[in-house]
Amino acid sequence: MSILPLGMRASLPRKPRDFVILGFLILCLIFFLMPIYVMVVTGLKEATSVSLSTMWDLPSRLSGGGFMEAFQRLRPNMGNSLMIAIPATIISACWGSVNGYLFAKWKFRGSNVLFALLVFGMFIPYQSILIPLILFLEFLKIYGTIPGLVVVHVIYGLPIVSLIFRNYFANIPDEIIEAARIDGAGLVRIFTKVMLPLSLPAFVVVSIFQFTNIWNDFLFGVTILPNPQSQPVTVALNNLSGSFSVDWNVVMAGAITAALPTALVYIFLGRFFIRGLLAGSVKG
Amino acid sequence: MKSPTARRANPGTPERVDENRLRWIKEKPRRRGRFSDRTLSAIILSPAMTLILIFVYVFIAITVWVSLSNWHTMKIDMSIRDPLGATYGQMFMMPRWHANLRNVFIFTALFLTLSIGFGLLLAILLDRKLIGHTIFRNVFLFPYALSFIVTGIAWRWIFNPETGINILIDGLGINKLIQGLGGPPLHPGWTTDPAVLFSLNNWLGALFPPIKSMSIQLGIPMALIPVIIAAAWQLTGFAMSMYIAGLATVPHELREAARIDGATEFQVYTKVVIPQLNPVTVSTAIILGHVSLKIFDLIFAMTGVGPGFATDVPGIFVFEMTFKATRYNLGAAASVIMLLLVSLIIVPYLWANMRKR
Numbered sequence: 001m002s003i004l005p006l007g008m009r010a011s012l013p014r015k016p017r018d019f020v021i022l023g024f025l026i027l028c029l030i031f032f033l034m035p036i037y038v039m040v041v042t043g044l045k046e047a048t049s050v051s052l053s054t055m056w057d058l059p060s061r062l063s064g065g066g067f068m069e070a071f072q073r074l075r076p077n078m079g080n081s082l083m084i085a086i087p088a089t090i091i092s093a094c095w096g097s098v099n100g101y102l103f104a105k106w107k108f109r110g111s112n113v114l115f116a117l118l119v120f121g122m123f124i125p126y127q128s129i130l131i132p133l134i135l136f137l138e139f140l141k142i143y144g145t146i147p148g149l150v151v152v153h154v155i156y157g158l159p160i161v162s163l164i165f166r167n168y169f170a171n172i173p174d175e176i177i178e179a180a181r182i183d184g185a186g187l188v189r190i191f192t193k194v195m196l197p198l199s200l201p202a203f204v205v206v207s208i209f210q211f212t213n214i215w216n217d218f219l220f221g222v223t224i225l226p227n228p229q230s231q232p233v234t235v236a237l238n239n240l241s242g243s244f245s246v247d248w249n250v251v252m253a254g255a256i257t258a259a260l261p262t263a264l265v266y267i268f269l270g271r272f273f274i275r276g277l278l279a280g281s282v283k284g
Numbered sequence: 285m286k287s288p289t290a291r292r293a294n295p296g297t298p299e300r301v302d303e304n305r306l307r308w309i310k311e312k313p314r315r316r317g318r319f320s321d322r323t324l325s326a327i328i329l330s331p332a333m334t335l336i337l338i339f340v341y342v343f344i345a346i347t348v349w350v351s352l353s354n355w356h357t358m359k360i361d362m363s364i365r366d367p368l369g370a371t372y373g374q375m376f377m378m379p380r381w382h383a384n385l386r387n388v389f390i391f392t393a394l395f396l397t398l399s400i401g402f403g404l405l406l407a408i409l410l411d412r413k414l415i416g417h418t419i420f421r422n423v424f425l426f427p428y429a430l431s432f433i434v435t436g437i438a439w440r441w442i443f444n445p446e447t448g449i450n451i452l453i454d455g456l457g458i459n460k461l462i463q464g465l466g467g468p469p470l471h472p473g474w475t476t477d478p479a480v481l482f483s484l485n486n487w488l489g490a491l492f493p494p495i496k497s498m499s500i501q502l503g504i505p506m507a508l509i510p511v512i513i514a515a516a517w518q519l520t521g522f523a524m525s526m527y528i529a530g531l532a533t534v535p536h537e538l539r540e541a542a543r544i545d546g547a548t549e550f551q552v553y554t555k556v557v558i559p560q561l562n563p564v565t566v567s568t569a570i571i572l573g574h575v576s577l578k579i580f581d582l583i584f585a586m587t588g589v590g591p592g593f594a595t596d597v598p599g600i601f602v603f604e605m606t607f608k609a610t611r612y613n614l615g616a617a618a619s620v621i622m623l624l625l626v627s628l629i630i631v632p633y634l635w636a637n638m639r640k641r
Binding site for chain 2: 021
């Protein structure tokens with residue numbers, strides 16, 4: 001992956017110490033995979049064969065287990081999550097790219113202070129803005145609606161998205177802008193003709209990062225969408241696991257279903273994922 | 285910070301000259317537009333900044349107002365409660381709030397120790413680039429991509445006292461061993477156990493008598509331990525990735541030089557590499573620290589408030605007071621304290637980062 005120095009190959013263990021290290025890493029691997037094993041194994045069991053004493057055992061026969069029921073129950077909410085996460089990700093990525101470009105390349109008096117005020121917004125506990133937020137959304141008549149939640153995710157996503165783009169554009173040499181200016185391009189044309197074509201990697205990083213964040217959000221979903229029909233999948237999954245009438249195999253299958261989109265993003269686009277995570281640590 | 289004019293007056297190094305030239309080019313008045321490009325930049329940024337001003341700063345101010353108000357029923361009442369700050373006084377008298385603060389500090393301390401300690405250890409072990417290191421790294425970071433709700437549900441099942449870990453304890457013969465030594469069999473209640481371990485009340489009470497009359501035990505709540513393990517499972521990979529990125533910036537020559545000077549492999553890391561990683565440790569601790577001060581989803585899905593508020597935290601307190609009990613002023617007051625705790629670590633961090641530029 002990109003964060004590793006190039007030309008480094010994996011080496012085979014030679015010294016006894018290397019075997020100790022490998023052994024320890026394998027133990028850690030087992031620990032990290034254990035909850036995933038439990039989820040998959042329990043999810044694949046039939047309701048009748050999920051018992052407390054056989055939790056660690058493999059399912060006795062292959063079947064869909066709880067997946068059919070879990071998928072049926074969560075499918076509408078998976079759709080809601082997509083309808084929330086996709087527009088919110090696209091809008092905040094586009095908007096954030098403009099902000100990041102201006103904060104990186106067109107500083108004006110006080111722009112660094114403004115940027116710090118913007119970035120602070122990504123660290124606040126959202127509990128401390130929820131009451132006025134809900135009153136304001138009610139005033140705008142979008143409380144309890146999916147577009148309302150999209151607006152919320154776009155606004156509270158602006159700090160992190162602008163930050164990632166600013167760090168990305170700051171690494172593009174000023175000489176490029178200088179050259180474009182000599183050719184007569186202004187702020188807007190430099191962005192559309194020079195910067196945007198260079199910023200595809202940043203768009204990928206930001207989109208993955210934002211999609212994952214928004215998909216995994218729970219607090220906004222549970223407070224802004226009280227109606228179960230429009231709730232995102234994280235909230236529906238939590239309700240599913242809290243109801244006593246639902247079997248554990250269905251809950252576990254539901255957890256896998258709800259985690260699947262972000263898990264797939266991680267598996268196939270992992271290296272962009274890591275870059276977003278590192279860029280989010282302010283410095284980048 | 286130097287003012288632009290001071291910089292222009294002192295064109296010392298060639299780098300400075302370039303910067304001045306660029307500044308001149310950028311500031312050159314444009315013929316076509318009505319505004320200079322710098323003004324245009326501020327104008328284009330203003331919608332986003334206005335929204336942030338409203339949705340972050342004005343909303344925080346309103347929340348502070350609510351926390352000082354009489355609003356404690358469904359009916360909105362923004363009149364200021366007398367005496368000023370009475371809701372805060374009331375909250376800080378609540379044993380439940382004491383438990384909240386204890387839990388969030390214990391959680392933060394233990395979770396940071398575990399995730400940063402193991403994150404650093406794993407990064408260093410993977411740094412040897414032994415066979416399979418990319419697989420190990422990808423698996424260790426994987427939980428980071430999951431929702432706290434998924435993590436909470438999986439670990440709640442694992443720490444269910446009737447199954448999960450306790451079956452493993454039996455199955456691996458640990459209980460036979462303990463009984464053989466004459467001890468009672470181990471059957472921890474985990475998330476259902478209200479016990480508080482390592483209670484310091486008597487000890488601290490000797491130093492500071494009011495602590496003796498406190499209604500909560502100052503120690504590590506048993507039920508919080510599974511939650512800490514689940515959180516560390518999810519976020520150790522983040523710390524590891526930060527350290528792997530940090531290790532890539534420590535020059536290999538530095539390590540080689542230390543080895544040539546006769547340092548053991550252990551010393552190469554403790555004396556040379558880890559001190560170089562201090563800035564990474566600070567960043568990681570602050571980011572994970574603010575996550576853990578805000579922790580809500582994981583506990584909500586895994587244990588809720590727990591037995592005797594053993595896993596209750598401010599994030600849950602705010603949610604319950606605001607949305608279940610409709611005691612808006614109390615919920616707002618707790619959220620203001622959360623914001624203050626987070627600001628205490630984030631503001632100096634942002635300040636230092638912004639000054640460095």
